[in-house]
Amino acid sequence: MELLHLRYFVAVAQELNFSTAARRLHMAASPLSRRIKDLENELGHRLFDRDTHHVRLTPAGSALLPIARGVLEQVDSIQWRLDETTRPRRTTLLLGVPSGIHPDLRTRMDALAERVGDRFEIKRWPGGTERLVDAVCDGRLALTLARLPAGGDPALEQLPVMSERLGAVVPRDRFAGRESIALAELSGLAYAGSPTAVTNAYFRGLDQQLAELGIKKRIEIGSATFDGVSEIVSSGLAFSISMLDPRSPVQNYRLDNVTVLPFSDFHPRLETGLLWRKDRAHGGDLDEVIAAAREIFAEPLHA
Incomplete structure (x- = not known):
């Protein structure tokens, strides 16, 4: 038979x-x-x-x-x-992701996951930059996106992946018809920091820089959220600083009386990097993933 x-x-x-x-x-x-x-x-x-x-x-x-x-x-x-039976087993890797990641950066990270998908399954883990970096240091996360500067541990290595221009988040009715704004025009308003300002080295540095440039008033919002800051700005009590690109997910929290204007005399940018432990990349278990990331981010994104 x-x-x-x-x-x-x-x-x-x-x-x-x-x-x-x-x-x-x-x-x-x-x-x-x-x-x-x-x-x-x-x-x-x-x-x-x-x-x-x-x-x-x-x-x-x-x-x-x-x-x-x-x-x-x-x-x-x-x-x-x-x-x-003969295919290598897929290893699950946790990738830290801070809030407000630009959609273009998400697309690149999707491309990275697809590139290494035969051997690795990349799952995303949310959190604030400093906690995510700590989790990479102690091995709970394989790698993380982080707002720079981040960490200072010599055991870490980083790859710049995106640079985003920041603008002034201001009351729309107070600055109607304006295409840009000078920093001095905001001296009458208090500065309301980003929800991540307390746990983000970049925004702490930005706060100090604003103080040195004459912005002295502050509004402290306990457990602030993006929509909470937007409420304060909409009421005319304060301004904030956030991503300028209208495609940024942070823009989804804008209220009707809130707009984001570029500065005419101040040029802040938020840099984002991909971080990992050196010992896991050079001959370690992340060698293939990091090699793919270096190719995909050979030219960092700009927005």
Whole structure:
């Protein structure tokens, strides 16, 4: 008995028509009928009742059908089972992601996940930059996106991935029709820091820089959120600083009386990097992932 005999038998059993089964098998009906006869002779059982108009399975044929299907399924699965056995196992890697990541940067990270997808499954883990960097240091995360500057641990290595221009988040009615704004024009307003300002080295430095440039008033909002800051700005009590690109997800928190204007005399930019531990990259378990990241981010993004 050959596998082809079983394939022929299953085709006829499914169609209950020799001509239709023959067309499905790309052969003529008469040789198909002979192959079924050969199988019946070998098994010693008649498998089909045939007359001029009908084909029916005999009890022996009905008993053979699930057996034949099972054998063929096992044979047909040999290739993918072998591939699964020999394919390297995928390792899950956790990637830290701070809030407000630009969609272009997400697209690049998707490209990285796809590039290494045969061996690694990259899952994203949210958090503030400093906590994410700490998690990379102690091994809880494989790597992280981080707002720079971040960390100071010599065991860490970083790759610049994006630079975003920042603008002034101001009350729309107070600066109607304006295309830009000078920093001095904001001296009458308090500065309301970003929700990440307390735990972000860059925004702490920005706060100090604003103070040195004459912006002295501050509004401290406990447990501030992006929409909370937007409420304060909308009321005319304060201004803030945030991503200028309208595609930034932070822009989704803007209220009707809030707009973001570029500075005419101040040029802050928020830099984002990809960080990992050196010992995991150079000959370590992240070597392949970091090599792919260096290719994908050979030219950092700008917005």
